[in-house]
Amino acid sequence: GAVVSQHPSWVICKSGTSVKIECRSLDFQATTMFWYRQFPKQSLMLMATSNEGSKATYEQGVEKDKFLINHASLTLSTLTVTSAHPEDSSFYICSARDSEGHQETQYFGPGTRLLVL
Amino acid sequence: AQKVTQAQTEISVVEKEDVTLDCVYETRDTTYYLFWYKQPPSGELVFLIRRNSFDEQNEISGRYSWNFQKSTSSFNFTITASQVVDSAVYFCALSGQGAQKLVFGQGTRLTINP
Numbered sequence: 001g002a003v004v005s006q007h008p009s010w011v012i013c014k015s016g017t018s019v020k021i022e023c024r025s026l027d028f029q030a031t032t033m034f035w036y037r038q039f040p041k042q043s044l045m046l047m048a049t050s051n052e053g054s055k056a057t058y059e060q061g062v063e064k065d066k067f068l069i070n071h072a073s074l075t076l077s078t079l080t081v082t083s084a085h086p087e088d089s090s091f092y093i094c095s096a097r098d099s100e101g102h103q104e105t106q107y108f109g110p111g112t113r114l115l116v117l
Numbered sequence: 118a119q120k121v122t123q124a125q126t127e128i129s130v131v132e133k134e135d136v137t138l139d140c141v142y143e144t145r146d147t148t149y150y151l152f153w154y155k156q157p158p159s160g161e162l163v164f165l166i167r168r169n170s171f172d173e174q175n176e177i178s179g180r181y182s183w184n185f186q187k188s189t190s191s192f193n194f195t196i197t198a199s200q201v202v203d204s205a206v207y208f209c210a211l212s213g214q215g216a217q218k219l220v221f222g223q224g225t226r227l228t229i230n231p
Contacts, residue, residue, distance in 0.1 A: 105152045108162035
């Protein structure tokens with residue numbers, strides 16, 4: 001149980017294009033999902049908290065117009081990197097909290113590696 | 118403010134050795150949760166354990182064991198008889214009561230050599 005998927009796992013795109021990353025909770029409902037960014041050999045940096053049916057809460061320093069988050073259902077949140085640039089290249093990981101189980105625990109997806117050329 | 122410190126950046130041991138990963142935390146909350154996650158080279162974070170602040174009982178799961186001591190604000194993780202497959206980055210994390218955010222330590226890169 002508590003499986004979270006992400007798609008795509010890898011994406012390479014040209015500078016200026018937009019990239020959408022999907023995060024799905026496969027066997028549980030998640031009213032809250034989280035988006036993290038991780039640079040090589042560093043810890044996870046929380047970008048935003050995604051709440052089903054409402055606007056995401058962004059961490060300080062994260063551009064909400066750059067990183068669009070939509071949480072339209074209890075099992076799906078999407079992160080869109082708009083007008084991507086090389087500095088947006090990173091490893092993006094989502095997590096989800098089980099709404100009915102141990103809500104303190106975040107279960108993570110496998111991550112998406114983004115390379116912007 | 119909450120903080121998690123994993124002072125060991127990298128650890129390298131030979132297979133079958135025991136190894137302990139240290140985690141020290143700071144919080145003003147009386148109720149909080151501590152976690153350990155494993156991140157293998159593939160990148161996915163694998164949940165290992167959750168412990169709430171009212172449960173100081175140590176836990177053992179196979180070769181893994183955790184020592185939670187509120188007196189020293191530590192939540193250390195020991196792998197017994199380490200195996201090559203244990204090689205990964207291990208993160209300790211903290212969440213406060215009602216708070217949704219996880220505060221991560223910097224991670225410890227563990228390498229088990231054959």
